[in-house]
Amino acid sequence: MFKLYEYSPSGNCYKVRLLLTQLNIPFDRTEINILQKESRTPEFLVKNPNGRIPVLEIAPGKFLFESNAIMFYLSEKTEFFPNDKFERAQVMQWLFFEQYSHEPYIATSRFWISVLGKAEEYQAALQQKKAPGYAALGVMEQHLEKNDFFVGDRYSIADIGLFAYTHVAGEGGFDLTRFPAIQNWIGRVKNQPRYISIT
Incomplete structure (x- = not known):
């Protein structure tokens, strides 16, 4: 069974x-508290x-890290990764x-504000x-005004990758009401089979 080492x-x-x-796919979860330097x-x-984090143990002593590389590994030959070469x-x-x-700005802002609770301390960096x-x-937004999903008009790991931090961008001080196409896309992602929330 896969074992996921993560910070929820x-x-x-x-x-x-x-x-x-x-x-x-069944998997075990092991919480790694990065705030306590457990990683x-x-x-x-x-x-x-x-x-x-994350790290996925795919076999005893066989580890894969970097979230997008893990998604690539898991999604190959599934509906979440296209067959067409250009779409891949x-x-x-x-x-x-x-x-x-995307991640260096939106995810980092969310981490400083909502995870660390240090918006004031990081005020200048957040503004940048x-x-x-x-x-x-x-x-x-520009892409989603014309497309339901990011690649081939069907849900894929491209959507998962961008959804993870976009749908909680408000926790990093970003106003998503300015982006109606993104909001509609977030709704489509949440309506996918076996969707789970981040918390």
Whole structure:
């Protein structure tokens, strides 16, 4: 059985938890409290030398880390990853977008405000993240004005990857009421079979 090492509030961990659930794959969960540096212990660093969550143990002593890589591994040859070569590349395109243009602004802001509760301490840094965060949401909005989902007009790991932090962007100080297409897409994702919430 797969074993997921995770910190429950993390959107990156939620991606994997959601996909495993929607694939109907049983898995065990082990909570790793990153606030108490549990991902930096010698025991955990054997699983991921980078000291980050999530980590998926796919066989005894065989570990995979980085949330989008884990989703790729799990989704191959399933309905969550396309067969068409161009569409597969588009999925990766959106997952790279999520990690480089979206997550550093929206997820980090949420972490500082809602997980650490240090909005005042990080006020200046949070202000710097507003414009690029809203820019990423603008790119998504533009795409979703013409498409129900991110690739091939069907739900895939591209949607899961972007949904994880977008649907809780308000917890990072981002106003989603400005993005009606994103709000409609969030509703479509929540209506997928075997959907589970982040908490």
